[in-house]
Amino acid sequence: MKVAIDTGGTFTDLLYLEDGFLKPEKVFSTPKDPSQAILEVLSYVPERLTTLVHGSTVGTNAFLERKGAEIAFITTYGFEDLLFIGRQARPKLYDFFVEKPRPFVKEKNCYGVKERIDAKGKIIKPLRKVSIERLLKILKENPVEAIAICLINSYLNPFHEKKLKEVLSRLKIPISLSSEVLPEFREFERASTTAINAYLSPVMSKYLKKLKKKLPEVNLYIQQSNGGWMAVEEVERFSSHTVLSGPAGGVSGAFILAKTFGISKIITFDMGGTSTDVCLIDGRIPFTKEYNLDGFPLSIPVIDIHTVGAGGGSIAYVDVGGALKVGPESAGADPGPACYGKSLFPTVTDANLILGRLLPDAFLGGKYKLQKERSLKALSSISKKLGLSIEETALGVIKVANTVMGRALRRISIERGYDPKEFALVCFGGAGGLHACSLAKELEIKEIIIPKLAGGFSAFGLLFSPPLKDFSQTVWIEAKEKEKLLEYINWLQKSAYSHMEKLGFKKETLSHEIFLDMRYKGQGFELTIPYFHSYIEEFEREHEKQFGYKVKQFPIEVVTLRIRIRGKTDNTNWKIEKKREKFSSFQTRVFTEKGWIEVPVIDWDSLKIGENFKGPALVLEDFTTVWVEENFMVEVAENYTLRIFRK
């Protein structure tokens, strides 16, 4: 049997199919050793486990906490400080006390070797054997756990990097080559990505070995940041690809769900405790190559998820000028919002509790009682400063938080030339259901989709995601040189397929997509265009859509080629079981712009497919509460999914 497990900050979620029905399980995460929670949650699975698709935060967390391996960074002589200089800019402008991102490589472990390749890929200074031997000796005397190698212009010619690897592999530690991890131009971005890869490899490898040992008979697959999984052996080599693996699962899941309703244009909205992730899908899951991991570029294809620092735990305060602010400081899961009983931080969750939108006795299925009196105490100092009633203050906190999230939604839609009116908002994660209607109003979104499994949705995406691997190469070709382009495409395709076959995939089970990174010659940013016969027109159309103009007489160049290889996805037939009703509907009071109003509280498990009802209403499930505002209409769709329409 196949199961999917997503390890999140607070919960570890498991999901599997039994007789076509989805079965979820949930336990608290064990951040010190995530495998503990995995084994615990696996004990609920009745059948013998054969395959596990795992979304892991081990890599991301190791980086955020700078607990990766001690690595050596090797580059061309004269560029040893590459990772410290970065793009030479400071992260904030009007701030005398600004800091650079915290480094993850030690200065003393950065080495330069004498060699040079020019901008055409020609070797103009050969790498001498003595230089490599000398380096080997130094590294023997100053041992490290992994090595990253990134030489200038090696994306055009990997010869020197390979030579270095050949000799240094005598050290028997993992070596990441920039020409393998990311054969694309821009040395800092490539170096940073390669170094992150080397930094995470030993950590990931250790974790996966441990997991394998505990689950010896199981095929273990790891979800990657591109939304597909890869086998453990490949992930150990390309550990940087596991960053954002959980959130990527959520986005793929949202897309799968939306497609069951025939909808392919969606905006995903995943609101958690400290931050909110949003992603716009226009018929295809978008990816970015400009992802920034805690200050360092990670330029592999990552699902284009935009994150803002507003979540249920975001702290509200009044600044010196008298404005109400929310976040980015967060109370997190521990100590958590004031109502959790451990802190007095006035948070978004506290505001929702005060407004009656969260019910103190129904949180996490009633296992955890929220303390409303603490919320009132926490918000009272703000309400005094603003001269507003406590309810108005709470409403203000929600509005400001919504502004921050609304801005994130605008950024991925309107600012990129998409009209939110054409998209459905797919909302998951614990807290999103309380804010979805407001955001839909703000952006004039017509439909909201909330899955029954909103609380553990990433696992849903994992369960149905395909094996996926991305290949790329910077080529610098004039777009009109079609023959040359085809030659390159053929070559990259061949090498991609042979790589997949080496990993044990059968050619006939694989399919692929080709993308071109194109720009007007002279521009500094490329647009990624799916490769069709009419790729030039396609580029012009996209350029006009995003920037409002095209330039007729300008030459266009293809900078980088990309190939994405996809394996087969398992059967996606699934159903959600009808659960027993827990309570019958009752009335509660919710505070809105109009003051306190009477609102029915509905048990999600009592709803029947095909049923309709009007807002205002609160819909409750163990791990989610949905606040349906006035002028919204709910339709209970297949699998008890809520489709909420704005009037």
Place this chain on the structure above:
Amino acid sequence: MKAIELEIFNNLFSAIAEEMGIVLRRSSFSPNIRERCDFSCAIFDEKGELVSQASHIPVHLGAMPETMKSILPLFNWKEGDVIITNDPFSGGTHLPDITLIKPVFFENSLSFFLVVRAHHADVGGKYAGSMAVATHIEEEGILIKPTYLIKGRTFQISFFENFIKNLRNPLEREGDLKAQIASIIRGEKRLIELCKKYGLSKLKAIIEELKSYSQRAMEKLLEKAPKGEYYFTDYLDDDGLEELDIPIKVKVTFKNKKVIVDFSESASQVKGCVNAPKAVTHSAVYYVFLSLLNTLGEYPINEGCFRPIEIITKPGTVVSATYPSAVAAGNVETSQRIVDTLLGALSEAFKDFVPSASCGTMNNIAMGNEAFAYYETIGGGMGARPGKDGLSGVHTHMTNTLNTPVEALEHDYPVRIERYSLRKNSGGKGKYRGGNGLIREYIFLEPCTVTILSERRKHSPYGLFGGKAGKRGKNILIKGKEKIYLPGKVNLKVDKNDRIIIKTPGGGGWGKEE
């Protein structure tokens, strides 16, 4: 609900300014704009007062209010107009910074102005890159007095063709200007959406609230300074023509929630190109106070921040240059020294907040021949802060442009970079150390002309409270086996395989080393 609306609308306005920046950056052609982000976008109200700006380049942003002030009365504003200018003597900075201004009408009334300023790779003049050691503004490039680029939706083709035909890379200029236009059109679209949603009169009221909100915050900051007068003098190395120290003097007076910053005693304008237009001086002063304000929290940057700040300059001085003086380096170099001078004066009043001198120069290098023109700047060491070492290898104060990736540079131009590294031990010692400067070494693969505009080659970046000064910068030319030390500001011709090494200054230390 005022407190809530402040935050909501501040977000809405700054999102528009930021979106304008994204459109410009992603679709422009000059490496200066696309890779180095040397541009800025802002929204003004119909009175010409700053409403919101995106965090781009400080030296532009502080200058734009001056631009608006001088241009507003010049035109009878009509829907569909776009004005173009780069005139340093009407609120501009230096010639390569081309500014577009578009009035935004809602329901037939003039409601906003959108301004976008970007540093173009070349605007003509004697030397490629239009950043040379010159003595007259006309030698530095083409001066565009404020004029119509688009008048009532009609593109002014004859003006435009006349302008670009004298430039080194007209197609690239055209692409960049198109990107600038795309950016203001996007801004206009968003502003009109906002007007439709909330109504103009509500927006106007909120804007006034936002201004007084920022004003209150700035006043809170100024109240923290002990009342009285504070003085400081710092020096520019030279004007690129003669060996002479050029003093910049400031007197700062705090009284009644206000500050008066008086530069009247600074040197008269000079022959070389280090003269700063008044707008640049305003930029530098605003930058310093906005950075100090940041120690109290994040506040919207708008007209309100500037109200409690009075700036006095004397026309015809190096901090308030008049036509026809050369100004290319006023924007990039003198602006940095104005910041150093003002910070020196404030170091007693705001002892816990003021850093020692940073590298104090943008280390500008422009190169080119008939086939190409390229310009870049190099970061240096940041001055040590009270409680923290200075950062190494970054741009400080009035600029924050990114470097051009070596691989992009080598792919596009006949230049190779042999070395790009931190300059070890160049930061001043102290309880907290100044940051280290950078070393960048160029090999030219074709003959070309090169201009270097740099500072702190003679006067080092100062330390504070017993901290040592940072190391001075060095410019070196290697011709075969010969090593030649170059002056701080120089135009020269280089041959194939010549090398230039730029070593940038470190930051000053803070406090006595223990």
